[in-house]
Amino acid sequence: MSRVLILSKNAAEYRPLVEAARLPGLEKLAAATNPSEALALEDDFDVVFGEPSLVRNVITQLSKLRWVQATYAGVEPLLDPTLRRDYLLTNARGVFGGLMSEYVFGYLLQHERRMVERYRAQQELRWDRTITGTLRGKTIGLLGVGSIGTVLAGTARHFDMAVRGYTRASESCPDVNTYYHGSQLLDFADGLDYLVTVLPNTRETVRIVDASLLARLPAGAVFINVGRGSTVEDNSLVDALRTGKLAAAVLDVFEQEPLPTEHPFWHTPNLLMTFHTSAPSIPADLARLFIENYCRYEAGQTPLHAVDFERGY
Amino acid sequence: MSRVLILSKNAAEYRPLVEAARLPGLEKLAAATNPSEALALEDDFDVVFGEPSLVRNVITQLSKLRWVQATYAGVEPLLDPTLRRDYLLTNARGVFGGLMSEYVFGYLLQHERRMVERYRAQQELRWDRTITGTLRGKTIGLLGVGSIGTVLAGTARHFDMAVRGYTRASESCPDVNTYYHGSQLLDFADGLDYLVTVLPNTRETVRIVDASLLARLPAGAVFINVGRGSTVEDNSLVDALRTGKLAAAVLDVFEQEPLPTEHPFWHTPNLLMTFHTSAPSIPADLARLFIENYCRYEAGQTPLHAVDFERGY
Numbered sequence: 001m002s003r004v005l006i007l008s009k010n011a012a013e014y015r016p017l018v019e020a021a022r023l024p025g026l027e028k029l030a031a032a033t034n035p036s037e038a039l040a041l042e043d044d045f046d047v048v049f050g051e052p053s054l055v056r057n058v059i060t061q062l063s064k065l066r067w068v069q070a071t072y073a074g075v076e077p078l079l080d081p082t083l084r085r086d087y088l089l090t091n092a093r094g095v096f097g098g099l100m101s102e103y104v105f106g107y108l109l110q111h112e113r114r115m116v117e118r119y120r121a122q123q124e125l126r127w128d129r130t131i132t133g134t135l136r137g138k139t140i141g142l143l144g145v146g147s148i149g150t151v152l153a154g155t156a157r158h159f160d161m162a163v164r165g166y167t168r169a170s171e172s173c174p175d176v177n178t179y180y181h182g183s184q185l186l187d188f189a190d191g192l193d194y195l196v197t198v199l200p201n202t203r204e205t206v207r208i209v210d211a212s213l214l215a216r217l218p219a220g221a222v223f224i225n226v227g228r229g230s231t232v233e234d235n236s237l238v239d240a241l242r243t244g245k246l247a248a249a250v251l252d253v254f255e256q257e258p259l260p261t262e263h264p265f266w267h268t269p270n271l272l273m274t275f276h277t278s279a280p281s282i283p284a285d286l287a288r289l290f291i292e293n294y295c296r297y298e299a300g301q302t303p304l305h306a307v308d309f310e311r312g313y
Numbered sequence: 314m315s316r317v318l319i320l321s322k323n324a325a326e327y328r329p330l331v332e333a334a335r336l337p338g339l340e341k342l343a344a345a346t347n348p349s350e351a352l353a354l355e356d357d358f359d360v361v362f363g364e365p366s367l368v369r370n371v372i373t374q375l376s377k378l379r380w381v382q383a384t385y386a387g388v389e390p391l392l393d394p395t396l397r398r399d400y401l402l403t404n405a406r407g408v409f410g411g412l413m414s415e416y417v418f419g420y421l422l423q424h425e426r427r428m429v430e431r432y433r434a435q436q437e438l439r440w441d442r443t444i445t446g447t448l449r450g451k452t453i454g455l456l457g458v459g460s461i462g463t464v465l466a467g468t469a470r471h472f473d474m475a476v477r478g479y480t481r482a483s484e485s486c487p488d489v490n491t492y493y494h495g496s497q498l499l500d501f502a503d504g505l506d507y508l509v510t511v512l513p514n515t516r517e518t519v520r521i522v523d524a525s526l527l528a529r530l531p532a533g534a535v536f537i538n539v540g541r542g543s544t545v546e547d548n549s550l551v552d553a554l555r556t557g558k559l560a561a562a563v564l565d566v567f568e569q570e571p572l573p574t575e576h577p578f579w580h581t582p583n584l585l586m587t588f589h590t591s592a593p594s595i596p597a598d599l600a601r602l603f604i605e606n607y608c609r610y611e612a613g614q615t616p617l618h619a620v621d622f623e624r625g626y
Binding site (some may be wrong): 102103115119128131135136235257266273274276282 | 466
């Protein structure tokens, strides 16, 4: 028998979705939109489903906590080494790949198809027959090929692109043409038309996109970051755009969010920002994931997508 | 033995590509960028590879003409009933699908992801967390499912969309979920999130996108035309955009090109124009198609993609 707490700003949407599933062995289901509301319930929940930043504020009070299902892929707030780690933490995987793919290829197509320039021509009543670029035949490099990178690789192949993947060790995605690991990072970057990072924030990934990596990209390359802001050396990226080395960058994530208005990114040429919206959490998707995992949990199986606290993802 | 004329504004690019193929039975290969240059050659070519609008000005002079390979999909200039039809006309198919797919889904993603609004937020130093839309789960309707529509259907399925196809009779594309024919046009339109026409200009397709069809689309639908301008009733489209019935339209083709500056399209809200650039003719693609077809022709086989002069495609 399980006592489940939904702790999310979207609690009002999650609750009916979870209720409708008539979960087996469910002793209690409560929902709160913030930590104080949750703590006021004074209940000993063993299962929590919610945003990592909210969940971190209640876990010390839950003596019977056994499992947390995060509504995000990134679970940094729960990785703080001063926090307890005596429970199973699972994150949201297999949910955001399609949305990320729409984002990444949408922005690559906007760039190649010069949609902004076309729009300007229209405003100037100019019949602009300039030939635009194409994704076909281009080479995309994925920094990180987990559940999201795998979907990106599939879309890239759909558009007849060549795909490189840089990973710690895994080579499990059949849509990656060539894998690179460890010290092969600069070789990985050499000749890429597009560099896309989907890396989580870990010790190994901090500032992995630095001046030396950017220098190995060919002139006119495009950089997209849908992973974590900490993976990028901001000043080097600004330089690469200001000198025209990079044709464009599209950033969804930042070291500090919201990004302070004095940050140079706001005014860097050919740098587009999307304010951490690339893969919106769609409640129906995440409720489905939680329900699936709950059924495994209640049946004594291990829920999917366990996070390794040390590794960080 | 064949005498081949390349007649194209891209003749200088085509010629070395065709020469490099060392075509069997090639008696002569000549290249011209315009009709008068071609006629000045005073040669009795039996094969012409080129733009329909140029080719139409030389065919009356070529007494031995047996085959014309068009560099375009649309061959209207050669369909004029006053012109000779005693030769085989093949058009470019299987070449533009990928490019069209990049165009259509690029613009759908620009719309769903509100890329313009995001860009404005950035200019205003505004951290804009507005949730954007997604292609997933949407329904796209393809007016015409030939070689281009088939590729569009595949991309739509890749992005987890539902696909409807309206055709004269064929139901050959497995990526179309539901087919509609003949009098089912308005049912086809009912409930579409996106309506995309890839139809050629024929008697049956003229003004097929009219007020009654647009009226059956749900509010907020998006219309894209990558077929021919003649398929659209311009005033009805302008009305549908002005009243906000349609959220957006993206037009690559127009009844008159270049579009006269006094045409209302230039100033219609949420109407984007791309000036017949959706699928640029990439010489290497078209040379490959010509070379393949030439080998069939020279071997006594029928070249692929024959146009039915009566049907118009």
